[in-house]
Amino acid sequence: MSTSATTLIRLESIHKFFQTGLTNVHALDGIDLTINENEFFAILGPSGSGKSTLLHVIGCLTSPSKGTYLLNGSDVSGLGQWNLAQVRNHTFGFVFQSFSLLSSLNVLDNVCVPLIYGRIHRKERHRLARDVIGQVGLSHREHHFPGQLSGGEQQRVAIARALVSNPSVILADEPTGNLDSASGDEIMRILKTLQKQGRTVIIVTHDEHIAQNAQREIHIVDGQISVKGQK
Amino acid sequence: MKAIMPISYAFGVAAYMIRANKLRSFLSILGMVFGVATLITTLSIGEGTRQQILRTIEAMGSNLVIVSPKGGGGTTSSPVFDLLSTSDSESLKNAITDIESVAGIFNSAISMTRGVTEKAVYTEGTEPSYALVRDLVIEKGRFITIPDVEDASRICILGSKTAKEFFPNEEPIGKTVSLGETSFMVVGILTEKGRALGIDFDRTVFVPISTLQELTNRKGQVSRIFLKAVSSEKTGNVVEAARNILKVLRKGRGGFDVWDQEALLREKNRMTLVFKAALGSIAMISLLIGGIGIMNVLLISVTERVREIGLRKALGASPGDILMQFVLESVLLSSLGGISGVFLGMFLGNFTANILIKFLPEGGQWVSIISLNSIVVSLAFSILVGLLFGIYPAFKAARLDPCEALTYQ
Ligand SMILES: Nc1ncnc2c1ncn2[C@@H]1O[C@H](COP(=O)(O)OP(=O)(O)OP(=O)(O)O)[C@@H](O)[C@H]1O
Ligand SMILES: [Mg+2]
Numbered sequence: 001m002s003t004s005a006t007t008l009i010r011l012e013s014i015h016k017f018f019q020t021g022l023t024n025v026h027a028l029d030g031i032d033l034t035i036n037e038n039e040f041f042a043i044l045g046p047s048g049s050g051k052s053t054l055l056h057v058i059g060c061l062t063s064p065s066k067g068t069y070l071l072n073g074s075d076v077s078g079l080g081q082w083n084l085a086q087v088r089n090h091t092f093g094f095v096f097q098s099f100s101l102l103s104s105l106n107v108l109d110n111v112c113v114p115l116i117y118g119r120i121h122r123k124e125r126h127r128l129a130r131d132v133i134g135q136v137g138l139s140h141r142e143h144h145f146p147g148q149l150s151g152g153e154q155q156r157v158a159i160a161r162a163l164v165s166n167p168s169v170i171l172a173d174e175p176t177g178n179l180d181s182a183s184g185d186e187i188m189r190i191l192k193t194l195q196k197q198g199r200t201v202i203i204v205t206h207d208e209h210i211a212q213n214a215q216r217e218i219h220i221v222d223g224q225i226s227v228k229g230q231k
Numbered sequence: 232m233k234a235i236m237p238i239s240y241a242f243g244v245a246a247y248m249i250r251a252n253k254l255r256s257f258l259s260i261l262g263m264v265f266g267v268a269t270l271i272t273t274l275s276i277g278e279g280t281r282q283q284i285l286r287t288i289e290a291m292g293s294n295l296v297i298v299s300p301k302g303g304g305g306t307t308s309s310p311v312f313d314l315l316s317t318s319d320s321e322s323l324k325n326a327i328t329d330i331e332s333v334a335g336i337f338n339s340a341i342s343m344t345r346g347v348t349e350k351a352v353y354t355e356g357t358e359p360s361y362a363l364v365r366d367l368v369i370e371k372g373r374f375i376t377i378p379d380v381e382d383a384s385r386i387c388i389l390g391s392k393t394a395k396e397f398f399p400n401e402e403p404i405g406k407t408v409s410l411g412e413t414s415f416m417v418v419g420i421l422t423e424k425g426r427a428l429g430i431d432f433d434r435t436v437f438v439p440i441s442t443l444q445e446l447t448n449r450k451g452q453v454s455r456i457f458l459k460a461v462s463s464e465k466t467g468n469v470v471e472a473a474r475n476i477l478k479v480l481r482k483g484r485g486g487f488d489v490w491d492q493e494a495l496l497r498e499k500n501r502m503t504l505v506f507k508a509a510l511g512s513i514a515m516i517s518l519l520i521g522g523i524g525i526m527n528v529l530l531i532s533v534t535e536r537v538r539e540i541g542l543r544k545a546l547g548a549s550p551g552d553i554l555m556q557f558v559l560e561s562v563l564l565s566s567l568g569g570i571s572g573v574f575l576g577m578f579l580g581n582f583t584a585n586i587l588i589k590f591l592p593e594g595g596q597w598v599s600i601i602s603l604n605s606i607v608v609s610l611a612f613s614i615l616v617g618l619l620f621g622i623y624p625a626f627k628a629a630r631l632d633p634c635e636a637l638t639y640q
Contacts (some may be wrong), residue, residue, distance in 0.1 A: 050636070061545055062634035082549045088633075089547025096637070100542050104247060116240050117547035165547070 005036035007073070008169070008200055009058060014067035016053050016223075021181045022231035026066070027053040029223035035166070040195045041202045042214035050223040051204040052173055058202065059092045059171045060084050080215045089118050093162030099154040101146040107133060107157050132160040136190060152183025159190055170194055172203040176210055188213050240560075241552070245560035248532065249567070259528035260568030262521030263616070266271065267393035267572020267609045268579055274605035277507030277588075282600055284500045287427055288493055293366070294331075295493055296427075296469045298323070298456040298477070301486050315453040315487065317440075322480060323456060327472045329465040334361035335453040337443050343436065345408045346396045352393060354410065354436045356443025364459045367432070372404045372419030375439050383441040388419035392433040410436070413446060445617065466491045522616035525564050525611035529557060529624035540628050541636025550629040557628050560613055561621020569613030573606055 016028035026049045035041050035058075045051050056062045057069065060076060069076050080086065088094075093114075101110045111129040120128070133139055136156040146154055155175060162170055172191065177185030192213055195201045203214065208221070211217050219227040249256045300314055320335035337356040342349060361367065362374045373386055387408065394417075403417045415438065424432040444450050458473065460466040473489045481487075487500050533540070540553055580599035 056634040061637070062367075062632060077624075082551065085544065085547055085552075087551035088545060094545050096542075100538075100637075102539065104251060106567070113543065114546040117543070117549070117552055161546070165519070 008037045009035040012068040014064045017065045040215045042211040042217035043204045045220035049220045091166040094168045095172040095175045097177040111161045117155040132163045136160045169200045241556045262524040263568025264572045266518035266521040266576035271576025272579040273510040275599040275601045278600040281503045294460040296458040331459045333358045334364045336455045341410045356440035364457045370420045370422040379439040385415045386418045387415040388437040390433040390435045393424045394420045522620035526620035533628045537636045541633045544633035553627045554629040557625035558621045562617040565613045565617025569610045
């Protein structure tokens, strides 16, 4: 990794508490982390360690209880709900373990959802969506519904959806967790291509084998970083 | 950057959710449907009744005061002891100031024949002023004249329907008909007028009062006296004055009624408005309750769709986008309820009208009148209810934390 790399994400002693009833869960316990542009970055750790929570903080799905988050050098804690929605729409593309496609919509319409919230016109929406559906090799499935697709195909649709608004960062939470190894490898191949195209890719996994694809990884245990690794 | 997503998209999502949960959507709008239907039915029945009353007032002739022997009727078929007389009519005409005109009538049911057509007809013997007093309009020919009364001429004027019945294919004017044993020449036809005070003008035959008194051997007797006041404000005075004069003339004996039916009808008309307002407010309350039904379903829907909402937010939906989507769903549901309610209300209104018509005398008109106004009011109110009751669930959805929504089990 070259020293001239630009810092994209900078977390400084991030804490996250969840208050559910009487119990207070300390999901993130002082995370310090820097992620550079165009990195392929992996977050590892056992179940319940706080990996997803960290990814959600990075993706502005939730704000940290304590600490500073600088995205492209500017503090996101000052942003209101509407601006956060804009950041999620334009800067990040999410891929979830459970695919999270809307079962009532076909492939094309699912991929169009982020563009709708980006106020893109219908014609342009379809053009952009068809383009990314082609990139994940599903052009022939455009009018199929999620229920008619295999798990691997559904995850490729989810990746297309994450890509469609041309975000600079792809966040993937156990993208291969529900897939057989062949489909999982295909997903990882696509994610690597995205990184080669210039995007930053951050994945959460508990699978060392999957993490092999990353240039850098951290291990989280009980909300704290235990090991930082560079390959 | 536009502040809201395309409405058509939010509309599409809302329409999809409603279709995807048909039964639930149907149940949720049921309260709304019945609320609006009640409102429409109430308004249409109220309006129908009101117009019916207004028509009656119009047909009766305006500013009318009626003097009749006690016991109301005074047809020659039912013996009434204290019949009024032509001189009563003259005295009233001369003594009361606030009247435009006075007309006495003497009525009788007589069998009328022409060729093979024979029928008992209601006949009124009257004076020229009767046309003015009762607002009768001559379609063809003329009405009774002063010479007709002086000479007890054998002429008659036919109501429009009677004219058609007796002269289906020919011009009646100048032809003769028999009333009882006597021949009468038809000199005039009235335009259609309808019913008033229990009399169908279109089936009435008018003859000079003197002629009918002569034929029935009741010279000088009058069954009713009609007085037309100069204005509706003066009808009260005229009633009062007529009572006093008749009392004096009869040396304190009663035996007559003086009444102003228009005043009664105006009161009835006012009551109809009150009835409309009262039932209308009850219907509005049931509409509000209908709104609560929609709100419940939307709250369930928000809970069920927490993951979807979280996902949409993760993909860039702003709280405003989510808010709009749920408010739109609510408004769509309530408008659906409103539109169905309007149709159900129209049906119920007509249905009720058809039942009410059976209680009216033959030839009575009764329609349910659905004004554009009442439809617009109902629809506007249902949309308002949708907005009102959609806002709370929509806020709940918009405020969901996307991260918690996504991890929600
Ligand atoms: N919305 C929430 N409300 C309450 N507690 C939460 C919430 N989200 C996460 N937690 C808690 O925070 C801790 C970390 O959760 P997180 O989902 O980040 O773990 P993880 O490392 O992603 O686990 P897994 O591998 O099972 O996905 C857990 O104890 C979890 O129960
Ligand atoms: Mg997780």
